[in-house]
Amino acid sequence: MSQRMAQGQPMIVMSDESQRVKDKDAQEYNISAARAVAEAVRSTLGPKGMDKMLVDSMGDVTITNDGVTILKEMDIDNPTAEMIIEVAETQEDEAGDGTTTAVAVAGELLKNAQDLLEQDIHPTAIIKGFHLASQQAREEVDDIAEHVEPDDEALLQKVAETSMTGKGAELDKEHLGQLIVEAIQQVAVDTEGDETLVDMDFLKIETQTGRSASESDLLKGAVIDKDPVHDDMPKSVGDADVLLLNEAVEVEEANVDTEVNVTDPSQLQQFIEQEEAQLKQKVEQIIDTGADVVFCQKGIDDMAQHYLAKEGILAVRRVKKSDMEFLSEIVDGAVVSDLDDVDPADIGHADVDRDDADDMFYVTGDENAHGVTLLLRGSTEHVVDELERGVTDALDVVASTVRDGRVVAGGGAIEVEVANRLRDYADSVEGREQLAVEAFADALELIPRVLAENAGLDSIDTLVELRAAHENGQHRAGLNVFSGDVEDTFESGVVEPAHAKEQALTSATEAANLVLKIDDIISAGDLSTDKGDDEGGAGGGMGGMGGMGGMGGAM
The missing domain is CATH 3.50.7.10 (GroEL)
Structure with missing residues (x-):
């Protein structure tokens, strides 16, 4: 890599081993890498989502449809892809669930951004538009959200069951949902004002094989x-x-x-x-x-x-x-x-x-000891492991709901309603940022589309029906993947925490903007970090996500 001086002599500024990808090539490369990660987990979304079998280098097998588990276990050696994985990890830490949603939305935002880039819209305008849309979307979620009291066991159980639906815990979700709500209420402490503190340090999970999940129990101690x-x-x-x-x-x-x-x-x-x-x-x-x-x-x-x-x-x-x-x-x-x-x-x-x-x-212990143990039982190690992942997510979700006190209708209802409101908001945004706000709204509708796809339904027909319902003021209208109908999902018991939705919007937007802001990739060595494959070859994509292969000749 060289840069010509005024006298016409080349000045060497990078070593021979270094590689560089610039401008549109860099943006395309980054967007492709990020979208590949999102595509990897999309099929796991929703009650009808499929599972992944992950086999590590030691031969240990993990069967799961938990987004963050899949991304952590996958052997991904790509800096851009790892930025998207951070979205899932942040979502898991902050909200406990919704990792697949956050990653899928990030991938869709970048896909829509690529269309705008091809129309010669500058990345700065897209980034600003996404930022404005994200802020407005969070406000809309708060406006749509409904309040839930910490002692509303019926509604909290719906939140727990919604989180477990489609996971290993689904078959006994009613029984487990009762245990989860009871466990959270045992470790919840009222504080001053409207806040409720949930101390998860007082809650332990133990597992046992050889028994049915329906025999799981909650023990005060x-x-x-x-x-x-x-x-x-x-x-x-x-x-x-x-x-x-x-x-x-x-x-x-x-x-x-x-x-x-x-x-x-x-x-x-x-x-x-x-x-x-x-x-x-x-x-x-x-x-x-x-x-x-x-x-x-x-x-x-x-x-x-x-x-x-x-x-x-x-x-x-x-x-x-x-x-x-x-x-x-x-x-x-x-x-x-x-x-x-x-x-x-x-x-x-x-x-x-x-x-x-x-x-x-x-x-x-005595009545003052409020530590509890959730004893999860399953037939085999793999069953118990997936059961534990599902129950852990549900515990975090219910704890988040008790702390935050807000819930929304699931089944894609909140995404379609927010997208509908964002399109109205876009009319008030000046300049090319308006197109980015509309692209953000389109990206949110990925969730009901994927829910429909994973259930074997027609995603376009479903989205048209959902949009029509929301245009008519039915802000709780979502997809019931079991019947294939558009209905009031809140009444059907498909309830999700508002905080998880807000966090997913924030994480996905910030990750997408971080990727879009990069216009130059400078690598100290071969851009293909998959050391087993020295021949990158132009257009090779992500090299099976094992590395950055394929950008070798893109200089």
Whole structure:
């Protein structure tokens, strides 16, 4: 790459290995990459969306239609595509669901932007138009949204069921929806004003295979999937004093390599007795705390297990750190790191029951402990994994709805209504930005079109029918993919959180504008980041999304 100086001599400013893609080529390349990501997840959208099977480099299989999971698991090595994946991750973090919607809208915005670029409309005008449209769209969503009270269980359950429809949790969505709403209400705390705080740290999810999803349960307390360390220990202890220990009940090892020379049997016996005395001392310290139950994050020596069993103390070892922190909230006790420094206030209180059918301990605190565990059951690991993803999204969605207090009709109703209002708004926008606002409105209508496509319906007929209903003032009119009819989806129970829609609009717009603003790609090496394929070749597209292949000759 060279740049001519005034004297006509070339000045080298980039190395021979560097590559550069400029202007329209760069825009086309970026838009193609972003759209390829959107296309990858479009078929998963909605109740009739299909699943993807993802096989990683180790051969582990994931079957899901969760947008963010698909994009994270796919082996994408492309800077532009990764920018679109960030849209899904942001949507997941902020709203809990709607990742496929956000990515699909971002892809459609860029597709429509490409049409405008071909009409010689400058990217700056498109970016400004998209920004204006996004702001107006958020205002329209807020205007359309309906208020929901935190204790409106029926409506919250509809929100949960809508989120789970089309996912692995769909078959038992009514039962799971009840559990989800109850779980969120358990960890919701009223704050000053209209705000409701939902503390998800007090909610844990445990999974178990070999049972039906309909047998999933909500437990007011913690579930510890461990066995007692000794068979002679009690299995259940009511009104127990509980010690949470983060110290090994084992013989302390020397910090450096130590060599012990034993010259006669009495020395060996003395050495063993010293170790035994050390263990006995630790057990005595546990007994002195008055604890009936010990949950230990580290190991417990076999001999210590024997002594604890003789004292009738139930002990569980190798408990996960996250479980220890959760238990601390349930039993209202502190995690102790040193037996020499145990305070009576560190000891918690709870009922500890062993369920032999599940091989789990159920730890239930008093009425002040509001930590809950959602125990999800499924027939196989793959079923349980997808069930957990669906339920986690639904939990986040219901929590977001309780915090935000606003819902909208689903089934594409909100997108068509906002698009309809944006077209009216476009008339007030001057200059070429007006075309960008109209392009934004068209992009929103991708959602009902894809919902129809994925359900095997005619997307054009569906969109025409939806537009007609909204022109007649039916702002809740959406697509019922099961019947194929356009109806009041809010009344049909297809309800979505307004916050998730607003977040999807914001994320998609900002990502699209970020891509559109790039007019020059300068790579320090081969633009094809797929190292296995050195021959890019012009027009090769995204190289199977494994790299940027195809831009090699586009200079």
